[in-house]
Amino acid sequence: GQQLNQSPQSMFIQEGEDVSMNCTSSSIFNTWLWYKQDPGEGPVLLIALYKAGELTSNGRLTAQFGITRKDSFLNISASIPSDVGIYFCAGQSSGTYKYIFGTGTRLKVLA
């Protein structure tokens, strides 16, 4: 079956630093989504990517749809304490309603 590897699993960073995380798939995706989840809450959509090579920003967040269509990257610039949380990627192949979710990257920001 399809597999989605998300890395790193967790990271501690200093406030103000830039953060990078990525997801890789065993198969080609047509859509990539990035979410942030705070404890006890539902995931909130950060960025949606629909085209290979697409680079999209949302404030300090930038995500890219890999050119091979098997990976995606999320970058956070100048991290702040409220960036703490779990970031999930999700990918979807054509012809299916099902998104495959990564296992998440837990981000902790040290002030």
Add this chain to the structure above:
Amino acid sequence: SQTIHQWPATLVQPVGSPLSLECTVEGTSNPNLYWYRQAAGRGLQLLFYSVGIGQISSEVPQNLSASRPQDRQFILSSKKLLLSDSGFYLCAWSVDQNVAQYFGPGTRLLVL
């Protein structure tokens, strides 16, 4: 704008009792609706999805069921809960296939 509601927010139920979780969406018509379960520290597992009233597709065989009695209402049920049903249940909606899904606030279920 669209909003999605789930209730209850938290539920503690004994093993063998029935379950009914409700999800409603406002501000859109004929949404695709989804039920997910999230185990502690894990990713999301799709349980059911629906493209219209009365249309339910199951992704994982289990003792849960789903129904869509109205266009913007999605219900997750069980006749007899198991310990393994504990988890965080999330409802989501999208306007179509292959586009972004938007999640509700979730229901935390603890089966004792």
